[in-house]
Amino acid sequence: xxxxxxxRRLLIAIPSLLGISLVLYSVLALAPGDPxxxxxxNPAIPPEVAAALRAKFGLDDPVWSRYLHWLTAMFQGxxxxxxxxxxxxxxxxxxxxxxxxxxxxAAQLLAIVVALPIxxxxxxxxxxxxxQIANTLAFIGFSLPTFFTGLLLILLFSIxxxxxxxxxxxxxxxxxxxxxxxxxxxxxxxxxxxxxxxGASLVRFVRSAVLDVVRxxxxxxxxxxxxxxxxxxxxxxxxxxxxxxVTLVALQMPIVFGGAIVTEQIFRIPGIGSLLIxxxxxxxxxxxxxxxxxxxxxxxxxxxxxxxxxxxxxxRIAFR
Amino acid sequence: xxxxxPASLSAxxxxxxxxxxxxxxxxxxxxxxxxxxxxxxxxxxxxAVILLGMILAVAFGPLVWRVPINEIDxxxxxxxxxxxxxxxxxxxxxxxxxxxxxxGRISLSVGLCAMLVAAFVGxxxxxxxxxxxxxxxxxxxxxxDLFLSLPQLPLLLLVIYxxxxxxxxxFGPEGGVFIMIVIVIGGxxxxxxxxxxxxxxxSLREKEFVEAARALGASKMRQVVRHILPNALxxxxxxxxIDVAAAIIAESTLSFLGLGFPPDIPTWGRVLFDAxxxxxxxxxxxxxPGAAIFLAVLSINFxxxxxxxxxxxxxxx
Numbered sequence: 001x002x003x004x005x006x007x008r009r010l011l012i013a014i015p016s017l018l019g020i021s022l023v024l025y026s027v028l029a030l031a032p033g034d035p036x037x038x039x040x041x042n043p044a045i046p047p048e049v050a051a052a053l054r055a056k057f058g059l060d061d062p063v064w065s066r067y068l069h070w071l072t073a074m075f076q077g078x079x080x081x082x083x084x085x086x087x088x089x090x091x092x093x094x095x096x097x098x099x100x101x102x103x104x105x106a107a108q109l110l111a112i113v114v115a116l117p118i119x120x121x122x123x124x125x126x127x128x129x130x131x132q133i134a135n136t137l138a139f140i141g142f143s144l145p146t147f148f149t150g151l152l153l154i155l156l157f158s159i160x161x162x163x164x165x166x167x168x169x170x171x172x173x174x175x176x177x178x179x180x181x182x183x184x185x186x187x188x189x190x191x192x193x194x195x196x197x198x199g200a201s202l203v204r205f206v207r208s209a210v211l212d213v214v215r216x217x218x219x220x221x222x223x224x225x226x227x228x229x230x231x232x233x234x235x236x237x238x239x240x241x242x243x244x245x246v247t248l249v250a251l252q253m254p255i256v257f258g259g260a261i262v263t264e265q266i267f268r269i270p271g272i273g274s275l276l277i278x279x280x281x282x283x284x285x286x287x288x289x290x291x292x293x294x295x296x297x298x299x300x301x302x303x304x305x306x307x308x309x310x311x312x313x314x315x316r317i318a319f320r
Numbered sequence: 321x322x323x324x325x326p327a328s329l330s331a332x333x334x335x336x337x338x339x340x341x342x343x344x345x346x347x348x349x350x351x352x353x354x355x356x357x358x359x360x361x362x363x364x365x366x367x368a369v370i371l372l373g374m375i376l377a378v379a380f381g382p383l384v385w386r387v388p389i390n391e392i393d394x395x396x397x398x399x400x401x402x403x404x405x406x407x408x409x410x411x412x413x414x415x416x417x418x419x420x421x422x423x424g425r426i427s428l429s430v431g432l433c434a435m436l437v438a439a440f441v442g443x444x445x446x447x448x449x450x451x452x453x454x455x456x457x458x459x460x461x462x463x464x465d466l467f468l469s470l471p472q473l474p475l476l477l478l479v480i481y482x483x484x485x486x487x488x489x490x491f492g493p494e495g496g497v498f499i500m501i502v503i504v505i506g507g508x509x510x511x512x513x514x515x516x517x518x519x520x521x522x523s524l525r526e527k528e529f530v531e532a533a534r535a536l537g538a539s540k541m542r543q544v545v546r547h548i549l550p551n552a553l554x555x556x557x558x559x560x561x562i563d564v565a566a567a568i569i570a571e572s573t574l575s576f577l578g579l580g581f582p583p584d585i586p587t588w589g590r591v592l593f594d595a596x597x598x599x600x601x602x603x604x605x606x607x608x609p610g611a612a613i614f615l616a617v618l619s620i621n622f623x624x625x626x627x628x629x630x631x632x633x634x635x636x637x
Contacts, residue, residue, distance in 0.1 A: 019466040027479055136363070139625070143618035145569050147576045147589075148610040151596055159600045251468070258473030262573055266596075276474060277577055280481045292478050295471035303469055 009307045013300055020296040021074070025067050028289065074293065080286030084279065089290040093272055097294070100271030103190055104260050108249070110195030111202050119206025120238055126211060134203060141200025146259045150193045150266040157189060164189055168269040190267045194259050198252065205248045209241040216240075243313045250306030253299050357630035364626020367619035374616055378424035387418040389586060401604055408604040410594065416608055419586035424612060426581065427568055427588045430501055431620075434567035437506025439560045442513025447544050449514065450521025461518070464511040472508050473573065479504050480579055497581050501574065505567045513559050520552035554631035561624035565617045572613050588613045 073079075079089035122131040158166035165186050213219065214237055222236045223229070261273035268274065272291050279287035359365055387405075392412045399409045407416040449460040480500065487496035524530055525548065533547050574580035575589030576596075583590065588609040595606035 015462075016466055016469060019462075020470060023466070023470065024475075024478070027475075027482060139621055140618060143565070143621050144614055145572060145610075145617070147573060147592065148614060151592070151599060151606050151610060155599055155603055155606075159603075254469065254471045254473075257471045258573070261473055261477075262576070265577060276477060277579075280477055280579065288478060288481060292471070292474045295474045296469075299469050299471050 005311055006308065009304060009311075013304050016303075017297065017300055018071075020300070021071055021293065022067070024289065024292060024296065025070060029063055029066070079290045082279070082284055082287045084282045084284045084287070089286045092275070092287065093290055093294055096270060096272045096275050099269060100260060100264065100273060103187065103194065103263070103269060103271065104256060106187065106191045107194035107198060107260075108256070110191055111199035112249075114195070115199040115202035115206055116238075119203045120210055120233065120241075122203070123207045123210035123214065124233055124237075131207075134207075138200045138203040141196055141203075144197070146193050146197050146262045147266060149197065150189070150263060153189045153193060154266070166267065168267045186267075190263045190269060193263050193266075194256070197259055198256060201252065202245070202249065205245050206241070209244050210237060213237050213241045243310065246309045246313065247306050250302045253302040257295050257298065354627075354630045358626050361622075361626035361629055363622045364629075367622035367626070370615060371619040371623065374424065374612070374619075375428065378421055378428060381421035382418070382425075385418055385421060387415040389418045389422045390414060390584065407608045408602065410591075410602075410605050411598060416591070416605060419591060420588065420609055420612055423586040423588055423591060423609075426498070426585060427571060427613070428616065430498065430505070430571045430587075431564040431568035431616075433502040434505040434509070434570075435560050435563040437502060438509040438563050438567075439513055439556060441507065442510035442559075443517050443549070443556065445510060446514035446517025447521060447549070450518040450525070451540055451544060457518075460514070464514050467508065468511050470508070472570075475508065476504055476570065476574065477577070477579060480574065494581070494585055497585075501571055501580065505570045509563050509566060513556055513563075516555045516559060517549075517552055520555070521548050524548045524551055557631060558624055558628045561620060561627055565620040565624070568613065568617055568620070 077090055079093075081087075082089050082092055085092055118134050122128075122134040125131055154166045157164045166189070168186050168190070169182075219232060219236055222232050227235075257273075260271070261276060263269070264271045264273035265277050272294060276288065276291040276295075279291070391414060393409070393414075394412070399405060401408045405415050405417065407420065410416055410419070445460055445464070449457045483500055484497070487500045490496060491499055521544070525543070530543055530547050533543050538546070571580060571587065572589030572592070575587050576593045578593055581587050581590050583594070591609040592606055592613075595602070595609070599606055
């Protein structure tokens, strides 16, 4: 991967980040309701005072200048203050972010571990019974909304079988192996909900990617050299087929974040998804804006990672 | 990919000659052919029957099952399925079946309307980008890429958070939320359709039949609407079908998070939201709406899969 390609991709990410911030800000600016609306209608406050307050907070400036002001503040790390949690928005988000990333990461790992073998097996025996079962299960998997799977799992594992806790606890006091065991136990269900939903669509991606590669000439060549079928698939087919899958996984990230918000809400995981919901319910605008922006940044970041991985896996890309 | 479908053989085109096939079969039309192909997909046909049943149930069910959705009866609260209440009752003793039938109207129509919004915007943007190459095309496609990388659910929540009250006061609690959810969900899902339409236009606009129309003096508008779009219809229909399922899930998710419709409008997601705290004593209350959402989404996805096979003429069936 050439350095030029790397720099070019990084430069392309900047306008999309700016664009996203523009979209977010225009949504905020278009929204009805003015932080000082009450002052204007309150007869006890003289209009001069209200006007002075508006001028002080720059509310009468043109939209673009307010946008620039907001953008520079965001870049300088000044994300505002959460009145509900009584702390700075960036500290609050940084506190919650690791939990979300760990859950999402574990779920992605589970999805890949489940989907990869199933997708490859299904594609190497197209239209067989196994393929049809896998395909149907994949359809069921991504038609089951995460909130319903979550409730089903809680009903089965927490209420009927009483194996797993259904509320995620942040304050486990145990240490050592006991701590690890408790953490694993409470993470199983959220990770399963997200991972299986993600894995279901991944199975279809892997299957069609492998099907595309299996017919290529170089695979026939490999096979005709007398390499065993297993080796052909693992060494020759899968490696090429995974290249487009990497991009598709990254393009799925917005959906994954949506699923993460729901999962965090169901299992009460203290991540940024549940933070978003609770601040919406508490009318905590700076936190809502901050979390949404973090989600947007994460999506751009994952797209960037996918681009780099893509170029690393397929050197032809970087020269285009 | 559907984007590169060759022009001449698209299944939904109104005036495909298909002379060779017509010679063998006396009755032949693109619609019939698509139907013949669709019937091959057993699961899709079964799904179509199930979905039709659900639509009929929510459309006419409330006329047959005349239990009011808000009749409170504490004597019968949290009951499991009985003859009087086939789907059981909720914590206020309200009949779950009646609520699901009524709420299903909203859940399903949100899906349909959001898809129409997405398809309309998508076709408009795609056609505009495809016909006007150059700067406009570049900007529109950059916009589509930008929207694709927006985190949808957080943005959806943000918009609802900011605009909820204004729309409520303008159109009433039910209408306001309905309009907002439809527009927002539709407005965040137009990108695939736009890309499809643009790709089709780029490949079709240089084809001979469009050139012939151009030579005859057809305006750009007429070229697109009359000659190009009918050929791009197949993939758009497939994308639209899948959008309906996605919109139903999006609405249910919002309602499930408590940020969709108000409590007196029992959409399926909303019922699930109310039921989730009683999972241990009244699991039936959550199972029925969940199953309804699942069944609707699954059957729409299967229908989409069947349509994909049926409307892609290059696929041999």
